[in-house]
Amino acid sequence: QLSCLVKMVTLPGIPKDLDSYPEDMLLFLSPSDYAATGSCRQYLAHVGKANLPVLPRESPQRKQLLLEALECLKIPGKQVNKENAEILGRLVCDLGGEYIRRSGGNLLKQLSQCESFLPDQEEAIRSVINSGNTTFGPPVAWSAFTLDELSGLIPVLGHSILQKIPK
Secondary structure, three states, X not given: OHHHHHHHHOOOOOOOOHXXXXXXXXXXXXXXXXXXXXXXXXXXXXXXXXXXXXXXXXXXXXXXXXXXXXXXXXXXXXXXXXXXXXXXXXXXXXXXXXXXXXXXXXXXXXHOOOOOOOHHHHHHHHHHHHHOOXXXXXXXXXXXXXXXXXXXXXXXXXXXXXOOOOO
């Protein structure tokens, strides 16, 4: 239905008023559609809030969306800074383990919103958290606030990290 709606809305051309459309519908457009207008970043900020599972995880469309998003944001060497992580929003859920490792703690808040992880992503998340080089600090210094911020990552942490968190 969303794909069909996009076809109808884009008949006269790519819409410029992104705020007027449901974020889930924007998943069926492309950052490259907005590159010429200079607003692919604005488009991605909206898409980052969308319900990403509307597109199946391994679908060519979802993979292409991530590739174009990385290109739009000019993300070099698989390292995402905090600003770009916020723009990508839920799109970070599709970044591989190498991106997660190289980006340090910059992705943790957005990753905590993901529904599931691949094994290499889980390993990378544990590695980043174990390093302690995040804005949250090492697990021994975490508070209830930290756990609330990272609640979506708790199933990934594993016993070795969980036992370090103060009661």
